[in-house]
Amino acid sequence: MAQQARAIKTRRAILEAAATVFAERGYERTTIGEILVRAGVTKGALYFHFASKEDLALGVLDAQMLDEPMSPQPIKLQELADQAFLLGHRLQRDPLVRASVALALDSGATGVDRAAPFKAWIDQVSEILTVAKTRGEILGHVDVSDTAELFSGAYAGIQTMSQILRDRNDLNHRVSVLLRYLLPSICTPALLTGLRLNEDRAEQLAAEYDASQSRREEQ
C-alpha cells in the first residue's frame, strides 16, 4: 500500500512537471528530456508510467476529470450544477487541472487529441441529462446532445474569460450566471425552485471536496 501511494505520488509529480513544461514551452517544442529534468525522476520511472510525450499529454488532459463519483442528488439536474461548480473549484485550487484545461485549449498543440476532454465532458453532461429526461425533469423540446455540447462549450469559454479578465476570482459567479440563465430553458418550471444554483452552493461543495481530499491524503 505504501508502495502504491509512492507510485501515485511519482505519477502526479511527473504529470505536474509535464504540465509546467508544456505551458512554458508549448506542447510541440517540449522534449521528454526537459520533463525528466523538471520532474527529477529517472527515465525508467517516467517510462514506467507513460509510454510517450503524447501519453503524458493525455495524462495531463485527463487530470481535469473528477477521480471520484459525484454525490447523487434528489433532482438529477442538480448534479449538472454541482459538476460545474466543482470544476470551478478545482480550477482555482489545482495547478494540474488548470494546466489540463490550458493544454486542451492550446491551438498550437497539434499533436495532441484536444477533442478528448471535450468529448469526455459532453459524455458526462449527456448522461446526467439523459437520466434527468427519463425522470421527467426536462422540458419536451430539449435535445440532449445539443444541450450537452452547448453546456460544455459555454463552460469552457466562461472559465477562459474569467481567467483572462479576473484571474478566475469570479468563476463561481460566472458559473452561477450560466446555470441561472440556461436551466430555465431546460428544466421543468416546477423543479427550478428546488435547484441550488447560487454561489453558496459552490462554497459548500468546495468545502466538502477539500475535506474529502484531506481524508484521502491522510490514508
Add this chain to the structure above:
Amino acid sequence: MAQQARAIKTRRAILEAAATVFAERGYERTTIGEILVRAGVTKGALYFHFASKEDLALGVLDAQMLDEPMSPQPIKLQELADQAFLLGHRLQRDPLVRASVALALDSGATGVDRAAPFKAWIDQVSEILTVAKTRGEILGHVDVSDTAELFSGAYAGIQTMSQILRDRNDLNHRVSVLLRYLLPSICTPALLTGLRLNEDRAEQLAAEYDASQSRREEQ
C-alpha cells in the same frame, strides 16, 4: 484614393503575415524580422503602420471586430443574434479573424492585452442589451452586465469547441442553439416568436456580408 487603397492592402498583408507567424511560432517567440520576411514588405512600410510587435498583436486582435455597423433591426435583440451569426461566418471565411481569436485565447501570449477583445465584445453586447432594455424587450430580472459577459464568454467557448470537434463546420448550428436556449431567459415571451435564431438567418446574413465585401473591394 488609389494610394489609400494600396495602404489598406499593405496593412492587411502585414497583419496576415503577423497572424500567421504568431500562430506558428507563438507570440512570445515571434520577432519583427520574421514578420517582415513573411509579409515581403520593407521595415519602413511595417513601421509606417505599426510601432512594435505589441502594436501588431493589437492590430490582429482588433481584426475580429466588424469594420462596418450592423443593420439596425426592428427588435433590438435580433442584432445580438445577427452579430453572433456574422462573427461565425467571418470565422469560417477569414483567416485573419481566426488568427485574431486564436491569439486572444493563446495563454502563452503573456505580453499581449488579451482582455481587450473580450472587453470590446462585452461592450458591444452591453450596448445592444441596454437599448433592448429601454425598449422593454428584456425581462425584469436580467442583469445587463452579467448577461453580456455570459454571452461573450459562452460564444468564445462554443466556437473553440466547434473548431476542435468539427473544424467550425457546425458553428452556425451551435450559435443557433446558444441563442435558442439563452434568449428565453432574457427576452419577453411575446417578442420571442419575432426573433430569427435559426441557421437560415445565418445563411442570409453571410450572403449579405459577402456581397457587401465584394462591393467594397471593387470600389
